Amino acid sequence: MPAFPTNIAASAARWCRRSFAMAACAGLLLAPAAMAASQRTDLLSGAGRADGSGWQASPNGVDGWIPAYGPYPNPVTMPNPHINPEGVHANLMWYWPGPGLPAPGSPPTTAYFRYQLNLEPGLLPQIVALVAADDQMTLTVNGVTIGSYELAEHMPNGQPEAVVMDLTPGLQPGANRIEIRATDNGSYHWVFFDSYNIMASPQRVLVKLAPVLTSLIGDMDDFHGGDPADTAPRSQHVIDMQDHLVAAPAINLDQPAVNRSVGLSHDATLPDGALITSATVRLHVRMTGDIPDNDVILFNESNVPEQGQASRVIALHDLLGFPPQSGAIYDVTWNLAKTPLRNFTADAVTGQPDQVVNLLPMLKNAQHLDVLLADDTMVDFSQLSITYTTADAAPGDLNNDGAIDRDDLNILLLGLNTVASASNDPRDLDHDGRITVLDVRKLVASCTRALCGK
Structure with missing residues (x-):
């Protein structure tokens, strides 16, 4: 297999210039709350540690985990590829249990790598990595x-080239699992992961993110x-609704739900002057009852009288686009900017929702979000993400990151054709009281990047 030459820096730099804006190539972009944090040299590929920290490797991705072997010997790249001219670089790594040094063709030809990254609650960082492998890898x-x-x-030109991958879409507060599956059937095997920008000095690596x-x-x-995290915080409104759901007593997260309800309340305290532009809830659920196709979500504006049907509910059927099936697992996305509502809980969900509403004003006023699922829906977690801007941001900069680009366009599309x-x-x-294609045209016309790209 080809060697990983020291001049990969130049080819990767050219790739960044032609493929990404400078901000997208930044190696580690931290939110303002973490500006003082140390640079994440621990994320760089190379030898793992015996205590289980750093990169760990396995021959099958199930067991046999040991510290990743690095720097992985290669006749040209020893001890490492030095791809960062600023002096921050990673080592090649692979799975090797020993003894001695691996020789060309040493098994395994497929290896698995994992890294446990813990992030503090609050604003998530953006982490962008330069990656490469001989011959193939998938990063999750x-x-x-x-x-x-x-x-x-x-x-x-016959030279291996690193590419940029943005890890941010998969990140979450708390524990994070970075995983790589790599395969090579040739002479030398290696994986490379560098969480720094090869073009920027360490002082330029820390950059303000859009507020989320x-x-x-x-x-x-x-x-x-x-687990302790399975006992969710609940507002008095959630508790009252669960008390009135006589046929669906309350349970915690990660408990099977058959004619039961799972309730929780998200805090949504925003800075003064914040203008919400999007809000979504991601729910990881399992349908554990026999008849889940009428399961619903109740929220701040729902009402459960002591006797009678719950009003203003969200059917899982409407969020998924199809009836939920018993035993199935779903990642359900609830877009608060464009929420389908049904006036009452029904024994069967049929036809179209009664209305589609924008719940962003409700979220702004309440500063919290109630979420109650009933009655056959087991809940693993609920994650609320809110994007906001300020009155002094440029028109069209819907996430207040100083640019008008595809991210702002996507925010606008989430609320298309709503009040x-x-x-x-x-x-x-265009100040006509609705979010329409005319607003989309105005935003695209004001994009600060070619083709309204990233």
């Missing part, structure tokens, strides 16, 4: 596929019950 974060790499597709407020309830452990939140809704660029 918390089960979310970030990207794949094929060496044969990244060999300009996140709230995670649960521990993302794939329905493992009995604006207020007269000062930053998404209502």
Whole structure:
């Protein structure tokens, strides 16, 4: 297999310049709250540690985990590729249990790597990595596929080239699992992961992010019950609704739900002057009852009288686009900017929802979000993400990151064809009281990047 030459820095730099804006190539972008944090040299690929920290490797991805072997010997790249001219670089790594040094063709030809990254609650960092492998790798974060790499597709002028992958979409507060599956059937095997920008000095690596407020309830452990995080905070409104759901007594997260209800409340305290532009809830659920196709979500504006049907509910059927099936596991996305509502809980969910509403003003006023699922829905976790801007941001900069680009366009599309939140809704660029294609056109016309790209 080809060696990983020291001049990969130049080829990767060219790739960044032609493929990404400088901000997208930044190696470690931290939120303002973490500006003083130390640089994450611990994320760089190389030898793991015996205490289980750092990169760990396995021949099958199930067991046999040992510290990753690094620097992995290669006749040209020893001891490492030195791809960062600023002096921050990673080592090649692979699975090797010993004894001695691996020789060309030493097994295994497929290896698995994992890294446990813990992030403090609050604003999530953006982490962008330069990655490469001989010959193929797939990178995931918390089960979310970030990207794949094929060496044969990244060999300009016969030289291996690193590519940029943004880990941010898979990150969450608390524990994070970075995982790599790599395969090579040739002579030398290696994986490379560098969480720094090869073009920027360490002083330029820490950059302000767009303001995003996140709230995670649960521990993302794939329905493992009995943990402290499974007891969710609940507002008095949630408790009252559960008390009135006589046929659906309350349970905790990660407990099987058959005619039961799971309730929780997200804090959504925003800075003064914040203007919400998007809010979504991600729910990881399992349908544990026999008849889950009428399961619903109740929220701040729902009401459960002591006798009678619950009113203003959200059917899982409407969020999924199809009836939920018994035993199935779903990642349900609830877009608060465009929420389908049904006036009453029904024995069967049929037809279209009664209305589609914008709940962003409700979230702004309440500063919290109630979420109650009934009656056959087991809940692993609930994650609320809120994007906001300020009145002094440029028109169209819906996430207040100093640029008008595809991120702002995507925010606008989340609320397309709904009523604006207020007269000062930053998404209502033409001030007609609605979010429409006319606002989309105005935003695209004002994009600060070519083709409204990242």
